[in-house]
Amino acid sequence: MEANQMRITHRSPNVKLRVIQLTALIFFTVSGGPFGLEPLISNAGKHGSLLILLLIPVFWVLPIAVSVLELNGMMPLVGGYYQWIKRSLGLRWAFYMGWWTWLNAFIDLAIYPKLLVEYAAFIIPSITNLKIIIYLSIVWINAGLNIRGIVPVAKTTIVLGTLLITPFLLLFVATFFHNATPIIIPKLSFKGTDLSSLGLATYIVIWNFMGWDDITTYSNEVEKPANTYLLSVCIAFCVIFSIYFLSTLVAINSNISPSVFGNEGFPALGSMVAGEWLGILISLAGIASALGLFSSILLSISRVPKAIAEDGILPAKFSEPHPKYHTPYVSIIISALFVSCLSLWTFNDLVIVDVLLYGAKLVLEMIALIRMRQKSPHEYRPFKIPLGIPGLIVVASFPLAILFIVILALILSTKMKYTLLWAIFLLFTADLAWRIRSRKRRAQ
Secondary structure (H helix, E strand, O other), X not given: OHHHHHHHHHOOOOOOEOHXXXXXXXXXXXXXXXXXXXXXXXXXXXXXXXXXXXXXXXXXHHHXXXXXXXXXXXXXXXXXXXXXXXXXXXXXXXXXXXXXXXXXXXXXXXXXXXXXXXXXHHHOHHHHHHHHHHHHHHHHHHHHHHHHOHHHHHHHHHHHHHHHHHHHHHHHHHHHOOOOOOOOOOOOOOOOOOHHHHHHHHHHHHHOOOOOOHHHOEHHXXXXXXXHHHHHHHHHHHHHHHHHHHHHHHHHHHOOOHHHHHHHHXXXXXXXXXXXXXXXXXXXXXXXXXXXXXXXXXXXXXXHHHHHHHOOOOOHHHHOOOOOOOOOHHHHHHHHHHHHOOOOOOHHHHHHHHXXXXXHHHHHHHHHHHHHHHHOOOOOOOOOOOOOHXXXXXXXXXXXXXXXXXXXXXXXXXXXXXXXXXXXXXXXXXXXXXXXXXXXXXXX
């Protein structure tokens, strides 16, 4: 039985992802463009916004990315981080990781159709009357695409990425080359920003930089995973950082009201800089962003229940491949069903719960990184962080410290306390689910 499960875990499809396809998937899994950064300026101000965008890549993205590359290089298996936690901390913690990941993905996936409706409303305001129908259509169209396989999803994200990036290139050209006013980079400082505002600004940025670990769940479907992931992650990061920094710089130099920018977003900025035509193009880019994000994240999450089912914790149906496309179609359909039920949650509530669940996952991943160095110090790693265990502890402490600041800011924000308690409750459901499943297995 165990041998059969191992064969299933390591079996790989014939057609695998290459650098450009994987880069597109990483771009949408982590970012999907600067949409969502709009409230940054109102929270951190002109002087603090660019500083946060410079600091987060160093103290959040880099530690997480190199940790993911090391662990994924050791274990390029279906389920990614689930397999890392199982090997380093045991099956129970791996189940917690898988459970939190699934919940985290449901929250994530529920956000993007809402964003799509918001950006479509810039072009057709009355479309908000159909938001539930549009929401459910996005969910199930993308579920169908994912059932067809990883390569169709990757090819779709390449097209969507082109549609997304092009309007922002036009925005940058209009600002930097056709503007009589010189571009000014404000002095970088957090002076005058209180802890609560700084924490909220930080959580806005880290939310737009989350997902580097989610790209590992389909490692066995990537050609030469160690090298391909390293190159693709580097390319995707450069694109993501550039579009974030330049978009925020344009917003600062346009003198758009922070409240208008926060409420109406990048389409309003495009209209101010170059006219309504660019605002419409950026709205279309927002639609492309939401579609790409949804499809990419559904792809990554669908592989985790498959891995859990192969360990006998979830029903075997979850690991059963589609008869034609060989994808985990049961997991995809069930994920789509759960996401459909979240259509009535507000955007802010979804984002807060999303960050807290991701933070719990991050803690386990950093522990796994250190634990694997202790358990298997001489095992081959295609990519290895050139530090000993004390150095790894320092690396892990940076993103965890940022996470602590964000949680503290959420606690200080009275409007978000109840949502925070709800997120904590969701974390404890992992243990409840494990106990229920353990009792059933003992009864059998």
